[in-house]
Amino acid sequence: MATPKTPAPRRALVLGGNRIPFARAGGRYAHASNQDMLTAALDGLVARYGLQGERIGEVAAGAVLKHSRDFNLTREAVLGSALSAQTPAYDVQQACATGLETVVSLSNKIRLGQLESAISGGVDTTSDAPIAVSDRLRRALLDLSRAKNMQQKLAAAAKIRPKDLAPSTPRTSEPRTGLSMGEHQALTTAQWGITREAQDEVAYASHHRLAAAWEAGFFDDLVTPYRGQTIDGNLRADTSLEKLATLRPTFGLGLDTPATMTAGNSTPLTDGASTVLLGSDEWAAEHDLTPLAVVVDAEAGAVDFVHGEDGLLMAPAFAVPRLLARNGLTLDDFAYVEIHEAFASTVLTTLAAWESDEFGRARLGLPGAFGTVDRERLNVHGSSLAAGHPFAATGGRIVATISKELHLRKQRDGGTPRALVSVCAAGGLGLTAILEAA
Amino acid sequence: MTDTYLNLVNSGVTAKLAKQLGLPRPAPLRRYRPGQPLLDGPALVLGPGKDADAVASLLSSGWDVDVHRHAAPDARYAAVVLVLTEVTHPTDLSAPVLAAAATLRGLARGGRVVTVSRTAADDDAPALAAARQGVDGLLRSLAKELRGGATGNGIVLDAGVDVDAPSVVGALRFFLSTRSAFVDGQLLTVSSGAGALPDDWEHPLAGRVAVVTGAARGIGEAIASTLARDGATVVCVDVPSAGEQLATVANRVRGTALQLDVTTDDAGARILEHALARHGRIDVVVHNAGITRDKLLANMTPEKWDSVLAVNIAAQLRINEALLESGDFVHQPRIVSLASTSGIAGNRGQTNYAASKGGVIGMVRATAPLLAAFGGTANAVAPGFIETEMTARIPALTRQVARRLNSLQQGGQPVDVAETVAFLASPAAGGVVGRVLRVCGQNMVGQ
Numbered sequence: 001m002a003t004p005k006t007p008a009p010r011r012a013l014v015l016g017g018n019r020i021p022f023a024r025a026g027g028r029y030a031h032a033s034n035q036d037m038l039t040a041a042l043d044g045l046v047a048r049y050g051l052q053g054e055r056i057g058e059v060a061a062g063a064v065l066k067h068s069r070d071f072n073l074t075r076e077a078v079l080g081s082a083l084s085a086q087t088p089a090y091d092v093q094q095a096c097a098t099g100l101e102t103v104v105s106l107s108n109k110i111r112l113g114q115l116e117s118a119i120s121g122g123v124d125t126t127s128d129a130p131i132a133v134s135d136r137l138r139r140a141l142l143d144l145s146r147a148k149n150m151q152q153k154l155a156a157a158a159k160i161r162p163k164d165l166a167p168s169t170p171r172t173s174e175p176r177t178g179l180s181m182g183e184h185q186a187l188t189t190a191q192w193g194i195t196r197e198a199q200d201e202v203a204y205a206s207h208h209r210l211a212a213a214w215e216a217g218f219f220d221d222l223v224t225p226y227r228g229q230t231i232d233g234n235l236r237a238d239t240s241l242e243k244l245a246t247l248r249p250t251f252g253l254g255l256d257t258p259a260t261m262t263a264g265n266s267t268p269l270t271d272g273a274s275t276v277l278l279g280s281d282e283w284a285a286e287h288d289l290t291p292l293a294v295v296v297d298a299e300a301g302a303v304d305f306v307h308g309e310d311g312l313l314m315a316p317a318f319a320v321p322r323l324l325a326r327n328g329l330t331l332d333d334f335a336y337v338e339i340h341e342a343f344a345s346t347v348l349t350t351l352a353a354w355e356s357d358e359f360g361r362a363r364l365g366l367p368g369a370f371g372t373v374d375r376e377r378l379n380v381h382g383s384s385l386a387a388g389h390p391f392a393a394t395g396g397r398i399v400a401t402i403s404k405e406l407h408l409r410k411q412r413d414g415g416t417p418r419a420l421v422s423v424c425a426a427g428g429l430g431l432t433a434i435l436e437a438a
Numbered sequence: 439m440t441d442t443y444l445n446l447v448n449s450g451v452t453a454k455l456a457k458q459l460g461l462p463r464p465a466p467l468r469r470y471r472p473g474q475p476l477l478d479g480p481a482l483v484l485g486p487g488k489d490a491d492a493v494a495s496l497l498s499s500g501w502d503v504d505v506h507r508h509a510a511p512d513a514r515y516a517a518v519v520l521v522l523t524e525v526t527h528p529t530d531l532s533a534p535v536l537a538a539a540a541t542l543r544g545l546a547r548g549g550r551v552v553t554v555s556r557t558a559a560d561d562d563a564p565a566l567a568a569a570r571q572g573v574d575g576l577l578r579s580l581a582k583e584l585r586g587g588a589t590g591n592g593i594v595l596d597a598g599v600d601v602d603a604p605s606v607v608g609a610l611r612f613f614l615s616t617r618s619a620f621v622d623g624q625l626l627t628v629s630s631g632a633g634a635l636p637d638d639w640e641h642p643l644a645g646r647v648a649v650v651t652g653a654a655r656g657i658g659e660a661i662a663s664t665l666a667r668d669g670a671t672v673v674c675v676d677v678p679s680a681g682e683q684l685a686t687v688a689n690r691v692r693g694t695a696l697q698l699d700v701t702t703d704d705a706g707a708r709i710l711e712h713a714l715a716r717h718g719r720i721d722v723v724v725h726n727a728g729i730t731r732d733k734l735l736a737n738m739t740p741e742k743w744d745s746v747l748a749v750n751i752a753a754q755l756r757i758n759e760a761l762l763e764s765g766d767f768v769h770q771p772r773i774v775s776l777a778s779t780s781g782i783a784g785n786r787g788q789t790n791y792a793a794s795k796g797g798v799i800g801m802v803r804a805t806a807p808l809l810a811a812f813g814g815t816a817n818a819v820a821p822g823f824i825e826t827e828m829t830a831r832i833p834a835l836t837r838q839v840a841r842r843l844n845s846l847q848q849g850g851q852p853v854d855v856a857e858t859v860a861f862l863a864s865p866a867a868g869g870v871v872g873r874v875l876r877v878c879g880q881n882m883v884g885q
Contacts, residue, residue: 040682047674047685047695050716082689217678220697224681288716 007113012106013291013438015284017400018045019274020226022388023233029271030127032227034063034070038077038123041273041393044224045119046082049277049289054117055084058109060102061121061275062092064391064426067130074121095425096342097300098122099274099395104433106278107295116283120399122392123273137164174426176306181313181426182343186252186261188311189345192352196260200244202344203265203385205375210382211237218381222400234268234388265344270388274396276403291438293403293419298433299323305428313346315430316422317353321364323432324420331371335409335417338398339373341383342424350422380405395423395431403435410437441825443838444848464847465587467619468548470857472640472667476615477516479546480504484534485521485554489601493521493554496607509541517550517614518542523601525555525569535576542584549588552613553577554606557596557627574625581623581880582845589618589846589880592625599869604633608866611639617857620850623880626873632813633868634770641669642864647717649673649709651700652727654680656826657776659687660852661724664860666691671717675700675709676727700727700753706760710767720767722863725754725775725798730828735789743790750794751801758805758816771814772863775802776855777874779822783883795820799874806872815871817862822878825849846879 020041023029029037038061046052061074070076075089094101099122106118133141136159143156173180179187189199213219214231249259251266277289284291301319303310310317316339324330331337331354339347353359354370364370381401384394402419409417418436425431447456447463456463481503483494490507497519498505506513518538525531538551545551558570573592581590591613593606600606605628612618613626636642648665652658653674662672672693676684681697688695696712698705713720728750731742754775761767780788781795798818805816823829823840829849832840841849858877861867 043689044681044685044695047688050688050692050694052689052692217699217702220678223678224685224695224697225679226682230679230681288718290715 009111010113011281012108012110012295013279013281013284014293014295014399014403014435015277015279015289015291016045016049017222017274017276017396017403018048019223019393019397019400020044020272021223021229021232022270022272022390022393023229024388025126025269025271027127027233027271028227028229029125032125032271033128034066034123034125035073035077035080037125037226037271037273038073038121039080040224040226041121041123041275042077042081042083042119045275045277047224048221049287052082053084056087056119057115057117058106059083059087059089059119059121060092060106061089061123062098062102062392063123064093064095064098065124065126065129066093093392094431095427095429096340096389096391096394097423097425097429097431098392099397100399100421100423100431100433101395103276103278103295103395103399104298104431110278110280117279119275119277120396121273121275122394122396124390124392125271126269127271134164134166136161140164174312180251182251182261182266184305184312185343185345186255186259188314188349189260190252190255190257191311192349194260194345194348194352196258198348199260199265199344200241202341202347203244204239204241206341206379206382206385207236207239208382209380210235210386213381218404222404232387234270235386239264261343261345265385267342267384267389270390272388272390272393274393274400276396276399290407292407293435294438296418296434296436297323297327298431299326301430301432303428310428311349312426312428313342313424313430314349314353315428316424316432317350318364319430319432320420320422321366321370323434327434329418329434331373331420333418334420335377336380336402336405336419337373337378338383338402338419338421339379340394340398340423341379341385342389344385346424347378398423399435406435406437441841441848462842462847464842465547465585467587467846467848468616469619469851469853470616474616476501476611477503479514479516480506481517481519481614482506482509482513482515482538482541483519483521484537485524486534487521487524489523489554490521492601493519493610496602501611509537512544513541514544514546515541515549516546517552518545519610520551520553521601522553522555522573523595527565528569528572530569531572531576545584545586545588547586547588548616549584549586550614551580551584551588551590552610553592554601554610555592555594557594559597577625578623584845587619587846589622591618591621591623594625594627596627596629599628599631603628603631603869604635604866605869607635608633608861608864609870612861617861619857620846620854620879621858621875621877622845624876626870626875628869629871630869634865636865642866643722643860644669646670646721647673647713647719648722648724648863649675649713649720650724650726651675653687654683656828657821657824657852657855658726660856661726661859662687662691662693664853664856665722665724665863666693668860668864670722673709673713673717700757701748703756705753706757709757710760710764714766719769720761721769722772722774723757723761724859724863725757725773727753728776730788730791732787732791734787738790746790747794750791751797754798755801758801762808767814768812770865770868771809771812772867773802773805773809773814773816774859774862775816775818777818777820779820779876779878779881779883782820782874782876802874803872810871813868815862815868817867817870817872818874819855819858819862820874820876820878821850821855822876822881823849824855824877825851843883844879844881848879850877850879
């Protein structure tokens, strides 16, 4: 009898990426569905790397705002793409961490030898968001469909009231608190005493760094235009601290502390899609692809934002110390730190927590503060404040961008530069990962 | 772009009307499809001597064509090949030319007349030079007389080039086939016996890696598709803002997309890096990317002049330099560059464009010798009026007139340019160096 031969764990590589430019909600992608955008992002990836007709090991992607008809969104996008129709696919949903989670889970399969190649992805549209009917109307309609005779039908129909006809639109409010994400973050911002100026500086850096990267052609092999959108629609290359200072606060208006969060230092609603090509060393060599980065490790976290003292988007503040401890690393070991800018203050409250002795001792169980992040290493090519944030597509944007940067850095300076990626998500979730130049 | 006029004069009542009114009646041209026979009927090979015998035997035994050496009464020929390499005096033209003349009324629709002759050199005896140069005038006039989509083209052999040289054979096949549908009234010189015949005439570019700039749309898209059909792996290059269409083209031709502005300093290096890393080699570079910024010279702005020169010629020169310096562009490399009839005959309002396209012609002539050591060539293709998005923007009446100003009385299709590019890019065309081949339906302007 044969013994099962389980392959030893090996490296999982980031080989490239492709996204469509992100567009502001209601803009050029207003009539594009999640499936349209994900297919376009896949097709751009296929074109860049010559993967036409290729049977990829598995494609995983997802969307946060999803129509029920898109139950097999990723598989349908694969079928509509230039990939082989024999490419398996599955959907993932972990709020804004969806994109990064697809990278983590697929690389784990590659590490275990279950896959040779994979494509991770994410897509979101707030322009083409699903609109549901009210629960009362839905129940009445379902009863109606089950009714066997006219009497039952009339009885079911009679339950419908005019107010039930109002559509139920998706909201970004937390189901357990009823507070929007912005209001939640406003509480955290106040808790950590983050100033308006500090937030505007983060936004300013994001726009200018992203603009510089576009200008330098950095995105020439990371982005494929779509529907006439050739650059991220939210990018304001000419923004200034003065302009940002003129914006009126939009969140935290009801708090005792000054409201500091504006449309300028919060991410706008955005449409877009991203993909990341992953593979083993063998598969990369067979396909003449240059490895950019290795997916080293990942750690998810969650905070009890409903009852506890931690803010909704603070999970990464706990996940990263665990991740680094497991890998024997400190923040100083990273050439790059990517913290998703859900809000400028999300980045700042996370950094403040890490810099706090008290937080380090009391909450992380460390002798003191966890550490500091040099701003020159933080979100070096801008992040979500400038690029926009199509929820599930953000992880793929960050991973592809920073993997290319790691590769260029290694070519330039040698060594094995590392990047830390941190994404916060609704429900008090957070997902963090370590990448290093391949 | 649909040529409505062409459709009208070829169908029903309007066709009759056009005939009665004596209006120009352009014929629909047959284009190449893989698997198509080389010729749809018999071929007549005329001319004295063993060169004509060699051509006849190539056609009959090599390409399975029904070859006649003497015109059969009532025969409807798909092609007439006039082998005039051995004429020594203008009077020698009489017999073969008049024999051909008798067949022309019965020439099949889309028929082909091809002359094979020798270059008139300065040190030829006067009568010899006169006979050889006479073929030039003969062919150009004959092409203007042909109707029904038939074309006339010539192959001119430089001293020392045999009639069975790969490029003579390749050019003959190209001119006989539907691949040359919109090439008319042209004489192509073969300078050497370099080049190699393909194992498979349907896939002459098998195993070759070709880079096409401006591949997202129009003529570039057709070039990418045609090179891929002929067996090449194609790197499709266009500016990042055209990336969506570029990806569609790359996926259709099963190549790769490279978003790149060819005017950047490192464009050549990035093309090389992509082709070598992804496909292991680089054999063919087609400089197709081009722009127009039309303005009378009196009204010309520096921006309009400089941008046209930057994209249409300076970028090509810089990329070629990188290719030549790399040491990787050495396997019978091919550079095919897009010129234009504007660059040959001039065009009002296009001084900048014509300067760039004239520049292309000078560039390929001077670049070809630099590639000769590797069996390489550089040549240009000069399109005339081609039905593209660009020409669709010409005002309707001007466009109608422009279309009819050639022997085929119609505009060409992007694929016509692409077929010519594919021929010059093929291994068989190794003996064609530094030339310009026009794809213009024998436009009335210029040579």
